[in-house]
Amino acid sequence: MTPGNALRPNIVKPGDLDPKWAWNRAIPAFGHTSVDFERRVDHDRLRSYRLARAKTALKNSGCGALLLFDVNNIRYITGTKIGEWERDKFCRFTLLAGDNDPIVWDFGSAAVHHKVYSDWLGADNCRAGMLGMRGTVPPSVGLMKYHAEEVMDLLRQAGVADMHIGVDVAETAMFFELQKAGMKVVDGQQIMLDAREIKNIDEIVLLNQAAAMVDGVYHMIYEELKPGIRENDIVAMANKMLYEMGSDDVEAINAISGERCNPHPHNFTDRYFRPGDQAFFDILQSYQGYRTCYYRTFNIGRANDGQRDAYKKAREWLDNAIALIKPGVSTDTVAKVWPKAEEFGFPSELAAFGLQFGHGLGLALHERPIISRLVSLENPMEIKTGMVFALETYCPAADGFSAARIEEEVVVTDKGCQVISLFPAEELPIANRY
Numbered sequence: 001m002t003p004g005n006a007l008r009p010n011i012v013k014p015g016d017l018d019p020k021w022a023w024n025r026a027i028p029a030f031g032h033t034s035v036d037f038e039r040r041v042d043h044d045r046l047r048s049y050r051l052a053r054a055k056t057a058l059k060n061s062g063c064g065a066l067l068l069f070d071v072n073n074i075r076y077i078t079g080t081k082i083g084e085w086e087r088d089k090f091c092r093f094t095l096l097a098g099d100n101d102p103i104v105w106d107f108g109s110a111a112v113h114h115k116v117y118s119d120w121l122g123a124d125n126c127r128a129g130m131l132g133m134r135g136t137v138p139p140s141v142g143l144m145k146y147h148a149e150e151v152m153d154l155l156r157q158a159g160v161a162d163m164h165i166g167v168d169v170a171e172t173a174m175f176f177e178l179q180k181a182g183m184k185v186v187d188g189q190q191i192m193l194d195a196r197e198i199k200n201i202d203e204i205v206l207l208n209q210a211a212a213m214v215d216g217v218y219h220m221i222y223e224e225l226k227p228g229i230r231e232n233d234i235v236a237m238a239n240k241m242l243y244e245m246g247s248d249d250v251e252a253i254n255a256i257s258g259e260r261c262n263p264h265p266h267n268f269t270d271r272y273f274r275p276g277d278q279a280f281f282d283i284l285q286s287y288q289g290y291r292t293c294y295y296r297t298f299n300i301g302r303a304n305d306g307q308r309d310a311y312k313k314a315r316e317w318l319d320n321a322i323a324l325i326k327p328g329v330s331t332d333t334v335a336k337v338w339p340k341a342e343e344f345g346f347p348s349e350l351a352a353f354g355l356q357f358g359h360g361l362g363l364a365l366h367e368r369p370i371i372s373r374l375v376s377l378e379n380p381m382e383i384k385t386g387m388v389f390a391l392e393t394y395c396p397a398a399d400g401f402s403a404a405r406i407e408e409e410v411v412v413t414d415k416g417c418q419v420i421s422l423f424p425a426e427e428l429p430i431a432n433r434y
Contacts, residue, residue: 023415026418027204027205027411027420028040028205028208029208029209029211029212030205030209032209032246040205041205041206041288042202043079044120045200045202046200046202046203047079049200049202050077050079050196051102054066054192054195055099056195057191057194058096058191061166061191063165063166063188063191064097064098064155064160064161064163065095065096065098065155065158065160065165065166066095066096066165066166066167066168067095067165067166067167067178067183068093068095068168068188068192069093069167069169070168070169070189071086072289073168073192074092074094075289075363076192076196076363077094077102078094078102078118078121080106080114081248081289082107082110089107090132090134090170090174091129091130091132091133092107093105093147093170095155097154097158100158101121101122102125103125104121104125104127105127105129105147106129107128107130108128108130111126111129112128129147130143131143131174132144132174135171135173139176139177144171144173145177145180145181147177148181148183151178151181151183152181152183162184163184164185165178165183165184165185165186166186166188166189166191166192167186167187168187168188168189168192169189193367193368194368196360196362196363196364196367196368197360197384198384198385199362199386199387199411200386204386204388204411206287206288207290207411207420208411208420209287209288210286210291211422212422213245213247213287214242214283214285214292214421214423215422216241216245217238217241217283218283218294218296218423219423220238220241221237221296221298222431223431224237224431225273225300225432226273226300226431227272227273227275227301228273229272230269230271231255231256231268231269231270231271231273231279232255232268232269234255235255238250238253238283242283242285246287247286247287248286248288249285249286250285251285251291251365252284253268253281253282253283253284254266254267254280254284255279256280256281256405257271257274257279257280258273258274258277258278261278261279261280261401261403261405262345262400262402262403264355264394264403264405273300274300275301275434276299276301276302276303276304277300278397278404279297279298279300280296280297280298280403280404281295281296282294282295282405282407284365286363290362291361291362291364292361292409292421293359293361293365293390293407293409294390294407294409294421295392295405295407296423296429297311297314297404297425298429299428299429300431300432301431301433301434302434303428304399306397306398307399307428309397310395310398310404312428313395313404314393314395314404314405315393315426317338317356317395318392318393318406318407320338321334321338321358321371321391322410325391325412325416326383326412326415326416326417327383327412327414328383329382329383330380330381330382331370331371331380331383332376332377332380333380334371334376334383335358335371335372335373335376336377338373338393339356341373344395344396345396350374352374353374354372354392356372356373356392357370357371357391357393358370358371358372358389358390358391359390360387360388361388361409371389385412386412387411387412388409388411388412389409389410389412390409391407391408391409392405392406392407393405393407406425407421408421408425
């Protein structure tokens with residue numbers, strides 16, 4: 001890399017879909033606009049990179065095509081999205097057959113909109129589709145049968161109809177119709193998770209920008225935590241702030257305080273914060289599709305020794321894991337530094353799953369690899385440059401109901417990792433100290 005390129009991605013080679021970042025530099029968190037004086041996220045490169053990864057994963061799988069209903073997979077391959085409304089409808093799908101370009105079936109006028117504005121897709125590859133919206137239109141109407149036969153005809157045209165076809169998630173009735181039409185269905189989600197493991201610099205910048213937004217929300221929460229404010233008040237303020245900052249989806253915000261901290265309920269209520277409460281939050285949102293999972297713990301006004309000790313342990317467990325994140329390390333090595341479930345009050349690793357936990361981040365909240373004592377000790381995976389993780393720990397306090405929960409997002413570099421969740425968490429923050 002020449003001196004002139006040492007400060008930015010190597011973008012000199014035409015057509016390079018995976019420019020390498022100079023990891024001695026901080027990962028940028030650009031603004032929300034495109035400008036002529038900085039090269040920011042290159043969306044054409046981003047879409048080309050993702051499609052190339054999917055095609056490579058498809059070839060490596062031995063399958064002839066991918067038929068995808070998971071909205072994150074659809075966005076990864078086609079670069080199309082019609083809002084959070086789509087997430088649980090199972091009404092959109094895309095086909096990647098052989099070396100052909102993807103075809104996307106979308107809801108009503110969305111397909112027409114793609115023809116006008118999504119010019120990286122061929123106009124003939126944007127089609128109207130309708131399957132039934134989780135069974136509200138019964139399969140007996142024939143929409144699923146129609147589309148299953150349409151897809152099989154396209155597979156025959158591509159010369160792959162006799163091969164196995166990877167399908168990710170769909171309504172049960174749609175699986176039946178695909179099989180009736182002659183499709184040899186196998187698990188396509190594993191193929192797509194292989195494709196999505198390694199992020200290029202554009203994806204990493206978007207993940208970093210999403211984390212920067214949460215940095216700001218935690219500063220707001222730190223200022224607002226006081227008696228008279230409720231958990232749901234914080235959720236409302238955080239949602240408002242995130243959408244004003246440019247979030248395209250606030251998936252969920254956990255807000256948990258006081259006696260609700262142990263065991264962890266993974267939700268929020270209308271409970272008022274009280275002096276001395278320990279409280280933790282998780283902000284799950286996305287910027288241009290790229291998600292955050294980012295816990296922070298606070299005390300309100302004051303903290304006791306047991307709460308401080310719980311925080312110190314959670315921080316130590318987290319730091320021990322971060323220190324191990326580097327290329328070539330296996331996920332079981334990381335999981336082993338976390339305590340066994342019985343050591344922090346749970347009867348089994350299954351009961352404690354998600355409390356000492358690592359997971360990939362990308363267009364989905366949970367991508368590969370997962371790091372947990374439940375799955376990693378017997379089924380380890382290799383950590384690779386370009387992966388992005390959220391690592392989270394949890395420690396109950398000695399009082400039996402308080403608890404500390406901390407999470408950091410990290411990008412795997414060529415030598416180790418960079419933390420991109422930057423709201424201070426080295427020591428227990430005391431909001432509105434008395």
